Amino acid sequence: MDTIPILRDTKSSLVNSGGDPIVTDVVVVGLGPAGIIAAAVLADGGLSVTAIQADARDHLRAPLVSPPPTLRSTAVEEAIAQATAQAGLDGVGGSKRLAAPQAYRLDAWSLRTRSATLSRYGALPSDADLTDWPIELEELARWYDVVEHATAVGPRPATVWTERMNRAAATLGWSPFPAPAAAQTDASFLLDGRGVHIVRASVTEILRGSTGEVTGVVLVDADGSQRSLNCGVVVVAASVIPTVRLLLLSGITGADVVGRWFMSHNAFVVHGDFDGQDLGRRHAGPATAVAVDAFEGDRFDHTGVGFLGGSILQAAMTGTWPPERLADAAVGLGVEATRGADALDWVRAHQASIGTVWAQPDQLPRRQNAIDLDPTHRDVTGRPVARVTFSLAPDDVRRWEFLAARMTEWLDAAGARCTWMPPLAPQPLGTHLYGGVRMGIDPRTSAVDSYGRFHDVPGLVVVGSSTFPTTGGRGPLETIEALTWRNADHLAAELR
Missing domain, CATH: 3.50.50.60 (FAD/NAD(P)-binding domain)
Known part of the structure; x- marks a missing residue:
């Protein structure tokens, strides 16, 4: 530097x-x-x-x-x-x-x-x-x-992916709605x-x-x-x-x-593979999404679940994936071992058939x-840098497990052939x-x-x-x- x-x-x-x-x-x-x-x-x-x-x-x-x-x-x-x-x-x-x-x-x-x-x-x-x-x-x-x-906030036009997930959420009784977004x-x-x-x-x-x-x-x-x-x-x-x-x-x-x-916000995702179907998720920005709030805040009974709060769940457009996400997908789809060096190329060609649900769960102040x-x-001028002390608590893990099960259920209802997710990880240097x-x-x-x-x-x-x-x-x-x-x-x- x-x-x-x-x-x-x-x-x-x-x-x-x-x-x-x-x-x-x-x-x-x-x-x-x-x-x-x-x-x-x-x-x-x-x-x-x-x-x-x-x-x-x-x-x-x-x-x-x-x-x-x-x-x-x-x-x-x-x-x-x-x-x-x-x-x-x-x-x-x-x-x-x-x-x-x-x-x-x-x-x-x-x-x-x-x-x-x-x-x-x-x-x-x-x-x-x-x-x-x-x-x-x-x-x-x-x-x-x-x-x-x-800022001209309103919903973005629906896509093949958001319409599919809207129908699936409705069949589960979750009252889906289009995510609001600013024009700029x-x-x-x-x-x-x-x-x-x-x-x-x-x-x-x-x-x-x-x-x-x-x-x-x-x-x-x-x-x-x-x-x-x-x-x-x-x-x-x-x-x-x-x-x-x-x-x-x-x-x-x-x-x-x-x-x-x-x-x-230790945000996380669950992915679903829709077996060769083009979900059209590359044809709109990530602000285009369908959401459900049935598992946010205190909209459900938390008695005995071991955590408070939850998250809005979103099926969003994700665009073209970077190499590290392709590698995660290769593991999740089980093609890493069978295709070896060709695994990333296979996933890259297949990614239009992969849909994702996102969560941004509550975290309690400690x-x-x-x-x-x-x-x-020190920084380059000799002043102290920030020191961040941060860890996830047991309730963060329980909240993740609960929400991940609902996200998987949503993808299954939409017809996913299989689902997978990265492990929960602390995100103290994220944007939220x-x-x-x-x-x-x-x-x-x-x-x-x-x-x-x-x-x-x-x-x-x-x-x-x-x-x-x-x-x-x-x-x-x-x-x-x-x-x-x-x-x-x-x-x-x-x-x-």
């Missing part, structure tokens, strides 16, 4: 093209979906907004913002340096540019997991730290409407004409005054020059691991709750699943990460309030899935966007 020189002793103010210091009301850190919406809404509110966005170099991530972390399963283990950073993309538009633009609303149970579980079952899991969201679904629904109008994968069009000043740089520190209030940020330009930018409000809109790392590098711990309750600063590993800056009412058990405002750092706001108290069993993107729109609208009104 390239060394980036930092002019540590010659820090100066950020200036415009005319050489004058930039003056701004708000600095937005990161221009992924949350940062784009925050910057656009604040600028619409009459505020001067400067957005700082680092551009990717290696592995689609910026080396100062998202260096590869270290990873361990428990706090008693030595963390191992990783070869790559968290999955995703640094750049205007963020990881949404890489993902299927599905646009799901969270269900009510996901926002009220603690109280709903106590009400129905009379007890909570002893090893989880469940808390309700400090916002009602009815309030969030207004902002879902705003996002869906702005990149939300940066929301910035058009709004006067947001975009600076290509990496924010390395949030500056604070003598009483703890935000006073600005330190950033590193593309040429390695370190500069400062003064402001009264900083909105951190990065993805989960970079957000937590930036806060901790800035000495912001939120009474030792920053980095706690880290969660992941204090020991956390992000902190690694005491020994949550927690670390939990929102709530009590400063002892949360870092920010329902508007993303830090309890003990005036002028600091965090937006994105790092603030989520729970994961839900469906994709987070539209909830990130709706919650950010709400919070930015509120902040703009406060600052006017």
